[in-house]
Amino acid sequence: MIDVPTAALDSLYGLAFGDAFGDRWFGILRxxxxxxxxxxxxxxxxxxxxxxxxxxxxxxxxxLVEGGGVVDQDRLALGFAAAYAEDTHRGYGASMHDVLRRIGAGEPWQEVVAGQFGGQGSWGNGAAMRA
Known part of the structure; x- marks a missing residue:
């Protein structure tokens, strides 16, 4: 069990609730x-x-918790790829399917993401969601 501060857990619960609530409305629009x-x-x-x-x-x-507030980018990328492999149907953007499969297959994340959108990196807002 990971020891996560209460404020971080509260934030995650709010994020997950709001995310799940909002995700239901995408189906209605479609x-x-x-x-x-x-x-x-x-x-x-x-x-x-x-x-x-x-x-x-x-x-x-x-x-963040396991790293004592420091992010190991290699481990983070592998964690993203592993979470993707466990459940590919969570609404990942089209390019992320390719990116996360390739990282999961062992390609260096730096090279994979640098090649996205003509070398411009992600044009999505996923980083803003996780901030």
Whole structure:
């Protein structure tokens, strides 16, 4: 068991709850369009499922705790790849499927991510979600 400070756990619970709540609405937009949102129609599914943002936040917090507040970037990248391999259906962006598979297969993360989007790195907001 990892000893995580209470404030960090509270933050993670809030992140996971908000992430799962928000993720339910993406399905409504895809299937029913914006009118369902405007009418405040609740999603019918009983299951709330958190996304890749929470999955990767959990890995980051584990890394911070185990590293005494210091992030080992190699171990973090491998942790992200392992979490992805355990559950590939958490809403990862299209390019992240390739990135995390390649890191999990042993390619150096620095080379893999440097090649994304013509060498520009990620154009997503995942880092902001985990901050």
């Amino acid at each position: 299937t029913q369009g914006p009118a369902a949102l405007e009418a405040r129609t609740l999603p019918p599914e009983p299951l709330w499922r958190w996304s890749d943002d929470t999955a990767q936040a959990l890995i980051l917090v584990r890394e």
